[in-house]
Amino acid sequence: MTTFTFTKITKPAASLNGESSLPALDNIPLKKLKPAIGYDDTRGLFVGYGYVYSSFPHKALDKYTRNLEEREMDAVILENEYLRAEFIPSVGGKLWSLYDKIEKKDLLFNNPVVRYGNLSTRNAWTSGGVEFNIGERGHHAYTCDTLFTARTELDDGTPVLRFYEYNRIRSVVYQIDFWLPESSRFLFCRVRITNPTLEVTPMYWWSNAAVPDWDKGRVIVPADEAYAYDYKSGMTVVPIPYHHDADMSYYANNPCSDTFYNISEGTRRFICYTDKDGYTYAHTSTNRLKSRKMFVWGSGAGGKRWQEFLSGTGNPGSYLELQAGIAQTQEEHIPMPPLTSWEWVETYGAIRLDVGLAHGDYKLAIAEAEKQLNKIMTAEELECLLVKTKSMAISPAKELLLSGSGWGALENERRVACGENLLPEHLHFGKSGEIQGQWKNLLEKGSLGEHKTLSIPASWMRQNEWLEMMESAVKGKDKENWYSYLQLGCTYFSLHKFRFAEEALKQSAELKPNCWALYALSCLEKTYGNKEKAAEFALNAAKLNPGDISLAIAAVCRMHEVGQTIPIIEYIKSLPDEVASNSRIRLYLSYALLRQGKVAEADEELNKDGGVDVSDIREGEISITNLWFDIEEAKAKAKGRRFDRQKA
Secondary structure (H helix, E strand, C coil): CCEEEEEEEEEEECCCCCCCCCCCCCCCCCCCCCCCECCCCCCCCCECCCCCCCCCCCCCECCCCCCCEEEEEEEEEEECCCEEEEEEHHHCCEEEEEEECCCCEECCCCCCCECCEEEECCEEECCCCEEEEECCCCECCCCCCCCEEEEEECCCCCEEEEEEEEECCCCEEEEEEEECCCCCCEEEEEEEEEECCCCCEEECEEEEEEEECCCCCEEECCCCEEEEEECCCEEEEEECCEECCEECCEHHHCCEEEEEECCCCCCCEEEEEECCCCEEEEEEECCCCCEEEEECCCCCHHHHHHHHHHCCCCCCCCEEEEEEECCCCCCECEEECCCEEEEEEEEEEEEECCHHHHCCCHHHHHHHHHHHHHHHCCHHHHHHHHHHCHHHHCCCCCEEEECCCCHHHHHHHHHHHCCCCCCCCCCCCCCCCHHHHHHHHHHHHCCCCCCCCCCCCCCCCCCHHHHHHHHHHCCCCCCCCHHHHHHHHHHHHHCCCHHHHHHHHHHHHHHCCCHHHHHHHHHHHHHHCCHHHHHHHHHHHHHHCCCCHHHHHHHHHHHHHCCCHHHHHHHHHCCCHHHHCCHHHHHHHHHHHHHCCCHHHHHHHHHHHHCCCCCCCECCCCHHHHHHHHHHHHHHHHCCCCCCCCCC
């Protein structure tokens, strides 16, 4: 018998502490994507197409702490006699764990804590389990948001867990339905993305599963080549399984951090991961989810320490990721036609392989994996299941358990007002709320309304239909409204209409001096490459609102980038204690003191109160390490000693 349980669980978890006050205009690095070595014009790849350079209109989630406290959170558990699947709606509907009750093994890396790291498009992200990334390259904007969560069922009464949300960057709706049939060794996942617009939209999807670090673990995929990234060659086309004289199907031998397998058309889509005894995690899907990927963390001390940190003190947290996507690589988005839905089914579960075949010739291992998968369900049967469950997927849920954001509701209100069809009508989006209020006012009254200059803008908008309304507003009711020009300028910025953005933002600042327009102008100058001017705008913005931590961090960051040490020191001295004590600001202060030759003061600032601990430091960022090296080197030099960074 299958059970569906909506419950509360308690885990050691950090606090998100809300969003940044600033518009996320340039929080994804601006870079030119280049084709891999070995690509040619017959590959049919969409490298660089649809790339976005910020998570705008979403704000960054960068205020979290590292401290873990026991916290209660909602969870949904699907369970039968073989598997127990635990989902946490508040972290993007993540499949947190999948436990094999017969073998008494976790098929996924079941993170014992909820700790955030700076890896998503909005900064905050959690490790482990399976996350489902939609819309734009990377860990998506909803990875730490609560999704709409509902209960429904198949025709035979099998309970179904449904997650869904409106994606604001692509203006699409996505829906994920999970079920665990009685006596099934596989958890089923049915995904449906709907483009309800009249425009072709770039689409991205990757299902990312974190699997445990098993001794002699081998990854088996039906492919003989891959697009792989390694530190020697960059991205290139490589043979599978041997590359650089190593059998890279054993992840411990893999010199590549990212391996995108090229599975031929007509071949079953799967990725398996077997331990030394043939016990195997298996993921398979219908044909639309075409690609598979292995991601391996760095094997050095830094990569291992990062994994350990994300899973809490004393928990090694070592895992690799096995992923599945609609495009060949993660450098791509796929053009999705207007008024279209894309659907597929995925399965997650365990099979057992003949150990000699599993760890023998690679082609024989592939054949053995497919043989065992076919015993449970063939590729043809899985495609039939996709068709069979369509009626469930387009039917209203039986019960709404949790609500997501109000943006889908606002979009429906806009569509009603404009005489357009609603978003998929079987999905209930409720009513828009306070955070959408200014946009509802624009829709109904042609104005964004009055706003105080020090009040944090509640929300931002990217969508073209709203852009047109803002353009009309500043020609009419909002002709003298600083706030409307601010919103308009930031939307232009997000669409890379930089000249229009500059005109609107300067108009906002002229109508009423405000920190938000100055901050956006700082981002614009940085985009232009004018770092000195960017620092000037950021500092002026922060001075208008000295109690805002997000503005203060942005100001010292911009000044640090251009080496303005004295202005940094003077500015930080002027800040309220609760802002000046921020760890990121203390880091830049220590740098500035060192650059001024005040080595002892820099050392004291770095190490006081247990040392600078920047909660949202990004993986690979070595600013604290470099600062410590610089200070120790300066101290050694003052004493006439040589400082060896390699031995420190």
